[in-house]
Amino acid sequence: MKKSVKIQDVAKVAGVSTATISRALSNPSVVSKATREAVLEAVKVTGYRVNRAARNLRTRKSNTILVLLPDIGNPFFSQILQGIQTVLSPRGFSMLIAETGQISAAGEHLIDYFDDGRADGMIVFDGGLDRDVARDLVEAPQRNQVVFACEWLNNADFPSVRSANRRGAVEAVKHLIELGHKKIAHIKGPEGNVLTDARFESYVKALEENDIPVREEWIFAGDFDLNSGRDVARKIMKMNEKPTAIFCASDQIACALISEFSKNNVKVPDEMAVIGFDDIELAEHFVPALTTMRQDRLGLGRQAAEILLSRMMNDKAISDSDVIVMDVDLVVRESTAPPKN
Amino acid sequence: MKKSVKIQDVAKVAGVSTATISRALSNPSVVSKATREAVLEAVKVTGYRVNRAARNLRTRKSNTILVLLPDIGNPFFSQILQGIQTVLSPRGFSMLIAETGQISAAGEHLIDYFDDGRADGMIVFDGGLDRDVARDLVEAPQRNQVVFACEWLNNADFPSVRSANRRGAVEAVKHLIELGHKKIAHIKGPEGNVLTDARFESYVKALEENDIPVREEWIFAGDFDLNSGRDVARKIMKMNEKPTAIFCASDQIACALISEFSKNNVKVPDEMAVIGFDDIELAEHFVPALTTMRQDRLGLGRQAAEILLSRMMNDKAISDSDVIVMDVDLVVRESTAPPKN
DNA sequence: ATCACTAATGTAATCGATTACAGACATATT
DNA sequence: AATATGTCTGTAATCGATTACATTAGTGAT
Numbered sequence A, B: 001m002k003k004s005v006k007i008q009d010v011a012k013v014a015g016v017s018t019a020t021i022s023r024a025l026s027n028p029s030v031v032s033k034a035t036r037e038a039v040l041e042a043v044k045v046t047g048y049r050v051n052r053a054a055r056n057l058r059t060r061k062s063n064t065i066l067v068l069l070p071d072i073g074n075p076f077f078s079q080i081l082q083g084i085q086t087v088l089s090p091r092g093f094s095m096l097i098a099e100t101g102q103i104s105a106a107g108e109h110l111i112d113y114f115d116d117g118r119a120d121g122m123i124v125f126d127g128g129l130d131r132d133v134a135r136d137l138v139e140a141p142q143r144n145q146v147v148f149a150c151e152w153l154n155n156a157d158f159p160s161v162r163s164a165n166r167r168g169a170v171e172a173v174k175h176l177i178e179l180g181h182k183k184i185a186h187i188k189g190p191e192g193n194v195l196t197d198a199r200f201e202s203y204v205k206a207l208e209e210n211d212i213p214v215r216e217e218w219i220f221a222g223d224f225d226l227n228s229g230r231d232v233a234r235k236i237m238k239m240n241e242k243p244t245a246i247f248c249a250s251d252q253i254a255c256a257l258i259s260e261f262s263k264n265n266v267k268v269p270d271e272m273a274v275i276g277f278d279d280i281e282l283a284e285h286f287v288p289a290l291t292t293m294r295q296d297r298l299g300l301g302r303q304a305a306e307i308l309l310s311r312m313m314n315d316k317a318i319s320d321s322d323v324i325v326m327d328v329d330l331v332v333r334e335s336t337a338p339p340k341n
Numbered sequence C: 001a002t003c004a005c006t007a008a009t010g011t012a013a014t015c016g017a018t019t020a021c022a023g024a025c026a027t028a029t030t
Numbered sequence D: 001a002a003t004a005t006g007t008c009t010g011t012a013a014t015c016g017a018t019t020a021c022a023t024t025a026g027t028g029a030t
Helices: A007-014 A018-026 A033-046 A052-059 A075-091 A100-105 A131-139 A165-178 A194-209 A226-237 A251-263 A281-285 A297-312 B007-014 B018-026 B033-046 B052-059 B075-091 B100-105 B131-139 B165-178 B194-209 B226-238 B251-263 B281-285 B297-312
Strands: A064-069 A094-099 A121-124 A146-149 A160-163 A184-187 A245-248 A273-278 A291-295 A323-326 A328-331 B064-069 B094-099 B121-124 B146-149 B160-163 B184-187 B245-248 B273-278 B291-295 B323-326 B328-331
Touching: A007 A018, A007 A033, A018 A033, A052 B052, A064 A075, A064 A100, A075 A094, A075 A297, A075 B075, A075 B094, A075 B100, A094 A100, A094 B075, A100 B075, A121 A297, A146 A297, A160 A165, A160 A297, A165 A184, A165 A194, A165 A245, A165 A273, A165 A291, A165 A328, A184 A194, A184 A226, A226 A251, A226 B281, A245 A251, A251 A273, A251 A281, A251 B281, A281 B226, A281 B251, A297 A323, B007 B018, B007 B033, B018 B033, B064 B075, B064 B100, B075 B094, B075 B297, B094 B100, B121 B297, B146 B297, B160 B165, B160 B297, B165 B184, B165 B194, B165 B245, B165 B273, B165 B291, B165 B328, B184 B194, B184 B226, B226 B251, B245 B251, B251 B273, B251 B281, B297 B323
Parallel strands: A064 A094, A064 A121, A121 A146, A146 A160, A160 A323, A184 A245, A245 A273, A273 A291, B064 B094, B064 B121, B121 B146, B146 B160, B160 B323, B184 B245, B245 B273, B273 B291
Antiparallel strands: A094 B094, A291 A328, B291 B328
16 A cells, blocks of 8 residues: 655655755745755655645645535536636636535535635625625625625625626617617516626616617516526417517527427517527527627636636735626627518 | 634633544534533534644545546536535535646646545546546556546446446437438547447447448538537538438537528428437427437436445445446437438 | 443644744855 | 855744543442
């Protein structure tokens, strides 16, 4: 049984003290060239790897970032995670992933990850944290090692990265208006979600700015997911007076909506124009190709990670209330067209 | 500045030794009821949380599982991760995520995660590990704390969880044959991938079993991703003699293929029947709804985690060469139909 | 009263790296 | 020559929990 080699063993081989080994590895410039080389050689010979637990204990750091998602299973986050990873990995940080619901289900608290030293920082994608959880975060000594991404907390100042939801939603609706639509419906995201509100309010604003009355019956509750798109399609088809265009709070809603329309021979975009939000990978390859507002998910993840690391390095350039708003782009494809008459 | 409370502090409050505190928390049955309650009370009063780094150092465990993905950005893994999470979280394990490419890019080795105590076990989704990386894994003392999932290594025995790729592919092709197709093409996954091979070989087998000649020109290189679907569609449309049905190695390929066909007025399923593999969330809502082989991704993740934990607990019921094969189901929707003539 | 045994708790070593502090030596300055 | 300065290295305390071993008290049998 090959027992693990520790810093002592390396010290013996290199003929120096453990302090020197440690310094040669973590702060090479303070040891002489000769020793440095001897140490590196000894490390190679022995196959030494620092023990993270020991280092973490001594330095009170974990070199680990917690990424907190509202729903791990949602493919929307895949590319965001990738963005985060590309920033963290080269800087020597590991990425721990957890889900809001699972943490409380396991009887844990979010703040435990700080308290017990599992994470040095966190990127939170859930703007719907419980009051208590949010308060713990605000009051935590590590409060400046937290950034929000995509979503955010309404009553707490944390730096955050998000897409230009309001401008994007306005642009999406304007796109429909410019095509000549006046009867524009909206399918909302989940109740109480900050993105839902931002996009919905902007939908109303865009209509009002163009003197188009807002009609309650064309505002539908939804959930960002596929089912809500299908369900709303069914409701709309039963209506006497139908909208001619629909702004969906997510691409998933839009796809399922179109799918259900297609099954029932409602032509998109001719009878019904549909625009989504997100630009998921499949949007371009949907039938018809989906017109949507693109969110730069990779960039969002990257930015969030960058900001977090800056803050952790105590870079005062980023303050609590800083919000980085990422551009969104209207991508016009085939699911929108002027109304028929 | 509220300094962190340690086991010493709790011991003082409860009026017992640190050993007793530790025991009361991790092995309650060995302390008396009275002390146990006193300790719990003291823990509550002080707000004590064990320091993981210290515990990890002492116990030589991290209570963390590494999940190694070939590509974090691929939404295919989202639900799998969720499955893993639902098993790990209640058992007190954290989930660390890394990408094969990033590890080597950062100058690290996979095995470092064991050597430096970052992970107690790993679930590997990449059957294309470098020779060296794979060898390190095989030779590691922790080799029985590794399971493969989805993909696997051809020349090493690790327990693994996977879908019934061969049976599934045969069934998919048979479905096309039963519909009356004789001209059946195949779009492969990436070169050198174990899934690609399994599905391709089964495609050949299914044709041969039904006395349908295999035609080289109808076998296309692909990459599981959207682009390859689009590219192959273009190639097929230029062919003089076209297939009437296509078995795609993934749903992504299938969707992009159909999309490109639709843009060029090739009707699916009437002119071209298309079947995918995976049953991604959107398959059901694609236009036309995609016929495909369903992989139980949530279950796959769950099983992989279960098996890993069993092995780590030294449950000898699972041996190195054990392969759990998860059922796949043919889901017939709208993208397949009998050939027109 | 003595012994055997169990149950509950305490003492202190231990996990393996980092780093404050001190010491040794060489070189530069007056 | 004495002092100052700088460079490099070593000694040993430290991070905070776990646990082998020792100790004590309590119970019951003889």
